[in-house]
Amino acid sequence: LAKTTQPISMDSYEGQEVNITCSHNNIATNDYITWYQQFPSQGPRFIIQGYKTKVTNEVASLFIPADRKSSTLSLPRVSLSDTAVYYCLVGVGGPDTGRRALTFGSGTRLQVQP
Amino acid sequence: ETGVTQTPRHLVMGMTNKKSLKCEQHLGHNAMYWYKQSAKKPLELMFVYSLEERVENNSVPSRFSPECPNSSHLFLHLHTLQPEDSALYLCASSQDNRGEPQHFGDGTRLSIL
Numbered sequence: 480l481a482k483t484t485q486p487i488s489m490d491s492y493e494g495q496e497v498n499i500t501c502s503h504n505n506i507a508t509n510d511y512i513t514w515y516q517q518f519p520s521q522g523p524r525f526i527i528q529g530y531k532t533k534v535t536n537e538v539a540s541l542f543i544p545a546d547r548k549s550s551t552l553s554l555p556r557v558s559l560s561d562t563a564v565y566y567c568l569v570g571v572g573g574p575d576t577g578r579r580a581l582t583f584g585s586g587t588r589l590q591v592q593p
Numbered sequence: 594e595t596g597v598t599q600t601p602r603h604l605v606m607g608m609t610n611k612k613s614l615k616c617e618q619h620l621g622h623n624a625m626y627w628y629k630q631s632a633k634k635p636l637e638l639m640f641v642y643s644l645e646e647r648v649e650n651n652s653v654p655s656r657f658s659p660e661c662p663n664s665s666h667l668f669l670h671l672h673t674l675q676p677e678d679s680a681l682y683l684c685a686s687s688q689d690n691r692g693e694p695q696h697f698g699d700g701t702r703l704s705i706l
Contacts, residue, residue, distance in 0.1 A: 524595070528694055
């Protein structure tokens, strides 16, 4: 299973753009990259998922270079409520790959200051 | 509201007790999961069920016994637990077990005395 490496923590201020990068050197051909957000005493919440290039939804963008050995979660104009732990996951296979397990890393603790 | 409900939210038990954690999903998903989250440690995948059949068991001690009677319900039966089993136990579901995003409940905070 692909292992992920993320910064342990990051600090930002309200209104800034935050970019969290995740390394996954051993990502397999069929693996997707998925990001989750977790607040204290809650379960993780899905943010975004991608395979290559760029994916954007209403809350974030995900940038994946051509070699797919890393990915960057971009949060535009963060607010205090974005203070949370962010997890990057790989090792999730598509159909017919037989690969199923999700592996959560230690995550990145984002602290947004006023 | 995530569509995945876990009960109880908090549980305190002695090492000789037997208790069960319950998870229910209202999303029509076919796959369900149990995770353990200890303080300052990553989430650990414990069990995976797909269409009510256990498809993954990540070397979990036998004092944890899962049960999936149907695709909407998942239980984790606990007996003779150890203090190191104190953690947040999270249930999740996904459409199938093929990499779709998982929907998590808010967990059961378990404390072993």
